[in-house]
Amino acid sequence: MANLPPEIGAWFDARGWEIHPHQRAMLARAADPATLLIAPTGGGKTLAGFLPTLAELADGGHVGLHTLYVSPLKALAADMKRNLLMPVTEMGLPIRIDDRSGDTPASRKRAQRADPPHILLTTPESLALLISYPDAPHIFRGLKRVVIDEVHALAESKRGDQLFLALSRLETLAPGLRRVGLSATVDRPEEIASLIARHPAPCTILEADPGPAPDIDMLRIDDAPPWSGGGAAYAIPAVLEEVRKHRTTLIFHNTRAQAEIFFHNLWLANDEGLPIGIHHGSLAREQRERVEKAMVAGELRGIVCTGSLDLGLDWGDVDLVIQVGAPKNVKRLIQRIGRANHRYNAPSKARLVPANRFEVVECQAALEAAREGDLDGEPRGPGPLDVLCQHILIAACAAPFDEEALYHEVKSAGPYAGLTRAQFDDCLSFVATGGYALRAYDRWQRLIARDGLWQLRDPRAAARIRMNIGTIQDSDLLKVRMRGRGPALGEIEEAFAASLTPGDTFLIGGKIVRYEGLREMTVEVTRDKGRKPKVATFSGTKFATSTQLSERILRMLQAGAWPDLPAHTRDWLALQQEMSRLPDADSLLVESFPHDGREHICVYGFAGRNAQQTLGLLLTKRMEEEGLAPLGFVATDYATLIWGLDPVQDAAPLFDLDRLRAGLDGWLAGNAVMKRTFRAVATIAGLIERNTVGQKKSGRQATFSSDILYDTLAKYDPDHLLLRITRDEAMRGLVDFARIEEMAARVQGHIETRRLPRVTPLAAPLFLEVGKVPVSGAAEERLLREETERLMQAAGLA
């Protein structure tokens, strides 16, 4: 075998294992400056990534760090250490391996910096932290390879942009560094390849045999799913039966709340006491680790989980994946299916469980798309400037820098290849002085130029900057703890905590707990003996169905007859036809109905979530003008649901083209989407600190909301860099208004408003959607006045 030292070859032979062709290819291309390997899970992808490293380190001649492995999950880095140590020990190779993340003890971190291991396993955030230290040149001296695992997942977010910027810095510290990306199946491999490579160098793309086609289908269940609802309680017996029939079953959910509710119900029905665990991102680390260990040891038969298990942890003997709720996006479905059956040549098996009847239609569409290999995905924009601002701060923490040199270094990172000098200067100016139109802070600049090099005005600021490195936004989560000195149970969103009053019960980690109160930013709970919790509505991530999928769904609805759908879903669609009608492409159906004390309209555009979101913004603006007091909206891929105080009798005037544009900018600027986006941008760019030294001492009065900063900037400095980034980013989630205007023009005269007495079958699932956008207008003051009067009357004070 070419390039393979005898110890390694012998190890393969001793096990009677063949080296996979793509693993061989990786060895053959080991000298390439950049390589992207696309292989299904279970294809020995990670070993393929590491084989060249093991081969190069086999003679024990290398001193210091040789290979840096970066993965999106801390758990994956720790897992990889176990998986690598075993063969390395068995092969008798002289290789030191260690992992590093936020959870690594400080003493071990210090030791790693002084005397780096040959292979360091880490995350993008820990890497960003490492390059911020003045001794980074020492740590990375002699580095030969960087292996990025699950690069397709990293590339989808700003974590990827941060990582690729870090690579540009590593390239300067260790010239000639080779880069390897490992990816699951993706629709646009060239795009990811261009991110991995040092711009403009080429990147080799290797594709492994995708293996046998997966066995996916809907899980046959006798009971009908409900009209709406996300709990899928009806499927509990059928799912338990599958768990019983398989060795290990992963049960995926789209949100943490759904996972909690499902797990709770599963546990109540689990008469045999099958070992089943729960794993999601809101659970405390100790609890997650316990489940991960039990799973690796093969002690669990089922794991109820969310996206936190999406990425390639080596889960041993998983032989079935169940997806509860519509997968929303075909790429994710395919990647989740990859969890099942890590043996390379056996087909992976997956079953879909729609949680309600609309999801039956969605699941059917996703199944067809998956069988046709129709992967969806949105193209990626250029590297975001807030991440660049953070990178400049990181550079300043490490050492004084020359702006010209840093600009060229940054441009070698794939996502920033098109960065203009003016954009870079804007970011530098923001980091150094705040970049405000009003000259301020001449004495207190963050960065100052001395002898032509930029540096921190006060070097002690580096500690604060390091505490805020990273692009993951979890600032509004509160820890949940048992009252007294109890253990941490997990985290819930601040907004969910705000909706609780003492005595309310909710689910976390499969337990029902009782809310007792908030103490120093920790939610205190006690155990509750009840069996019925107040529904946990903490939301987790919102997934959007791709536009392609929503088009498929509309085509299915229009078919008029649905032989592939189960009878209950056919009945449900027929009922929609009877109560209202099914949407079609030639006209726009708008349903208007009261529900739960508010008025609603549901607009079925089937235009994809971004377009429906834009439509929500436009229509609420027009409703505000018409005095209809809109309160908020939520957009899915097929419809926009708007609620307010007054009923809409005829929606057609809301689509008045001339009036859509007037005053739109002001309406947008005040919208929650913009404020939410700003909060993330300002945090990443370093304007808002998530963590500060001695935070506990300062009272709550001292911290004020990012909305205030947003409003102030919008009023006094509307062209500020952070507002420009915010607008660009918010607009990426919206579509071009021209397209909405086109749609309005096309259907004008064909807008049918149906005034109905209650929620329709097709509208019902929308009430469960997360990502609701509140609208600030006259309705809020009206609500406030009504509620004030009601409260005073109730208290006998009015």
Add this chain to the structure above:
Amino acid sequence: MKAHDFNISGMRLQARGAGALYWPERRLLCVSDLHLGKSERRARLQGATLPPYETQDTLSRLDAELAAVEPEIVVCLGDSFDDAEAALSLSDQEKIWITRMQAGRRWVWIEGNHDPGPVDLGGTHLSELPIGPLTFRHIAQKGASGEVSGHYHPKARLTAKGRSITRPCFLIDDERVILPAFGTYTGGMHCDEPPLSTLMGAEATAVLTGPFPAPIPMPR
């Protein structure tokens, strides 16, 4: 912007929607916790360089209140400056603006925990100010009566039809009123948190700021 009328120690006072308190009988306007110069102080303490517009914004809202009620006395109830150095480093333009607002009326700076010493900006500097049956001080004292104070930046939340609305608020009971923070860069403390919930009497009301200030039973 409207106002809510209420009585403390027999005096009729108005909680104004903008967050200022007006005492018509004495033509006295009171604002609390302006925190002028906050962004300058943050930058000095190695923090981020916040948008340096909050002093300008706070002063223009104060100016609008002065124009609306034309008071003879203005009482700034403490924490008017984020610290002594922040007061010194206001721009000349901002200092002139303050001087202009002081012209022709009595102006009192009550000392706060952020600004305990006198400032060189005109007006009188006092630890507290008794007028008739009322006492103006920065931090409320247990057992006091006829007390007007600030410090806590109270805010209140109410939920209606699924919408949660949080606003800075006045807290009012028979003995005292606590003012919301008037400064632009200020956060708040929910009135159901212990220092406030234990301080205020059982019948306390909260008046949420905004275009239509009206009382609700203080959320606890």
